[in-house]
Amino acid sequence: MAATARVSSPDPHIPVLLRPLLAEIAPVSGVWLDGTFGAGGYTRALLDAGAKRVIAVDRDPSGFELARSWASGYGDRLRLVEGTFGELDQYVDGPLDGVVLDLGVSSMQLDQAERGFSFMVEGPLDMRMGDTGPTAADLVNQTDEGALADILYYYGEERASRRIARAIARARAEAPIETTLRLAKIIEGVLPRAKPGQSHPATRSFQALRIAVNDEYGQLADGLEAAERALKPGGKLAVVTFHSIEDRMVKRFFQLRSATGGQGSRYAPEQAAEAPRFRIQTRRAIGPDDRELAENPRSRSAKLRIATRTCAEAGPVDRAALGMPILKKGARH
Ligand SMILES: C[S@@+](CC[C@H](N)C(=O)[O-])C[C@H]1O[C@@H](n2cnc3c(N)ncnc32)[C@H](O)[C@@H]1O
Numbered sequence: 001m002a003a004t005a006r007v008s009s010p011d012p013h014i015p016v017l018l019r020p021l022l023a024e025i026a027p028v029s030g031v032w033l034d035g036t037f038g039a040g041g042y043t044r045a046l047l048d049a050g051a052k053r054v055i056a057v058d059r060d061p062s063g064f065e066l067a068r069s070w071a072s073g074y075g076d077r078l079r080l081v082e083g084t085f086g087e088l089d090q091y092v093d094g095p096l097d098g099v100v101l102d103l104g105v106s107s108m109q110l111d112q113a114e115r116g117f118s119f120m121v122e123g124p125l126d127m128r129m130g131d132t133g134p135t136a137a138d139l140v141n142q143t144d145e146g147a148l149a150d151i152l153y154y155y156g157e158e159r160a161s162r163r164i165a166r167a168i169a170r171a172r173a174e175a176p177i178e179t180t181l182r183l184a185k186i187i188e189g190v191l192p193r194a195k196p197g198q199s200h201p202a203t204r205s206f207q208a209l210r211i212a213v214n215d216e217y218g219q220l221a222d223g224l225e226a227a228e229r230a231l232k233p234g235g236k237l238a239v240v241t242f243h244s245i246e247d248r249m250v251k252r253f254f255q256l257r258s259a260t261g262g263q264g265s266r267y268a269p270e271q272a273a274e275a276p277r278f279r280i281q282t283r284r285a286i287g288p289d290d291r292e293l294a295e296n297p298r299s300r301s302a303k304l305r306i307a308t309r310t311c312a313e314a315g316p317v318d319r320a321a322l323g324m325p326i327l328k329k330g331a332r333h
Contacts (some may be wrong), residue, residue: 012066014107015041016299017240018284021100022049025236030097032199033057033230035085035223038106040067043257047074055091057081059130060109061215064125068332077312084130086222088230093231102240105210106260107298117210119184119202125177127206136209139177140183145169147328152331154325155217157245163206168236180206193319194270207243217324220246224253228277237278238306247285247303248323254280254307275312282306 006032022028034042046054054077058064062081064071071078081091085101103123105209109129110117116126116136125137133283134142143151149165152158167190168177186200191201209218227237241247241293257277286304319326 005178009202013039013041013047013108014296014298015039015330016102016296016302017060017288017292017304019292020031020040020135020289020304021045021238022288024210024267024281024304025098025140025238028098028156031055031092031094032100033092033097034100034101035095035225035227035296036100037067037080037106038063038102040071041099042102043078044070046098047077051077051097053077053079057080057083057085057088057091060086060106062105063108066108067143068089085218085226087181087226089226096227096235098233098236098238099227099231100238100240101220101227103192103216103220103246104242112167116180117206119180119200119206121188122179122181125183127210129214134213136183136213137176137178139212140168150327151206151212152205154327155211156206157247158204158208160191166190171330174188174330176233217245217249220249221317221322221324223324224250225314228257228309228317229314230281233309233311234308236306237309238304240302240304241285242301242303245323247305250305252322253317254278254305256317256321258307272294276310277312277314278307278308278309280305280307 020082022045026049028046028051030051031053032046032051033055034046035057037043037056040056040063043056046212052324055182059082064080083091088099105117109115113121113123116123125135127136140148145165148168149161152161152164157330158164164187167186171186172176176184187202187205194200231237239250241250258275258280282305285305288299
C-alpha cells in the first residue's frame with residue numbers, strides 16, 4: 001500500500017559491487033575522483049584502501065550532510081565538491097590515478113518520498129538529483145505528446161510509449177499532473193497488470209523521466225570524455241551501470257577507445273585508426289555474486305566495467321557511436 005509524503009530520514013545507501021571493484025583496482029594509491037559520492041561508500045573505501053586523496057563529487061549535496069560525522073576524520077585527504085561529473089576534469093589540480101562512477105540514484109534518494117523518484121509512494125513529481133532545472137512535472141505537463149512518447153521509448157525502452165503518452169496528454173488536459181501516484185495510476189490504467197515476478201508497469205516510464213530530467217545520458221558521455229582527459233597513463237576508469245542503455249554506452253566507449261587500427265569498428269571507423277586511449281581490464285562486465293544479491297537485492301542489475309588509460313592523447317567522443325539515444329529537438333529539455 002502507498003505511504004503518504006513526508007520528509008523522511010533515509011537508510012544509508014549500501015555500496016554496490018564494492019568488493020569486486022576494490023579487488024580489480026588494487027593496489028589503490030594516488031589521487032582518485034569519485035564522481036558519484038552518494039552516501040560516500042566508495043569514497044571511504046578508496047581512502048581506506050590507500051588513496052592519498054579523494055575528490056568526491058555529487059550533484060546532490062544532501063549526502064555530504066549525512067557523511068559529515070566521518071568525512072571530517074579524513075582531513076584534507078577528502079575534498080567534497082557539489083557539481084556534476086560531466087565536467088569532472090574541472091575539479092582536479094593534476095592528473096588522476098583513478099575515477100569511479102556509480103551511476104543512477106542512491107537508495108536514499110529513491111526512499112525519500114519528497115524527492116519524487118518512486119512510483120510506490122506519494123510525492124511531488126520532481127526527480128531532480130540537484131535542485132536546479134525543470135522537474136518531472138514540468139516535463140510531463142509541458143512536453144508535446146509525440147516528444148513525450150519519444151522520451152519514454154528511447155530513454156526507458158518502454159514499448160507502450162505512445163499509449164502512455166496519449167493517456168498523459170488526456171489526463172493533463174483535465175488537471176496538471178503534479179504527483180508520483182497520479183502519474184503511476186495513469187500509466188497503470190493503460191498497461192496490463194504486472195504478472196508475479198514482473199516489474200511494476202510504471203517502472204520504465206519513471207526511469208525514462210528521471211533520465212531526461214537529469215540528462216543522465218548526456219552526463220555519462222561527457223563524464224567518460226572528461227575522465228579520459230583527467231586520467232594519467234596507467235590511471236583506472238571504473239563505471240557501475242544499472243540498465244542496458246548505460247551499460248551499452250560504457251561498453252562501446254571502452255571498445256572504441258581501446259580499438260587499434262587493424263580491428264576497425266563499425267561504430268566509428270575513423271576513431272579506430274587512432275592509438276588506443278584505454279586498455280580494457282574487464283573483458284566481460286562484472287555483476288553481483290550470490291552473497292551480494294542476498295545482502296542487497298538492489299544490486300541485481302548492476303554491472304562493473306574497468307579500463308586503464310594509456311598515454312594516447314584524449315579526444316572528443318561521437319555520442320551516436322556510443323549508442324546514446326539522441327532525441328529530436330522538441331523532446332529535449
Ligand atoms: C548510486 S549513487 C552512488 C552511491 C555511492 N557509490 C555510495 O557508495 O554511496 C549515485 C549518486 O550519484 C549522484 N549523481 C548522479 N548523476 C550525477 C552526475 N551527473 N554528477 C554528479 N553526481 C551524480 C546521485 O546524486 C547519487 O548521489
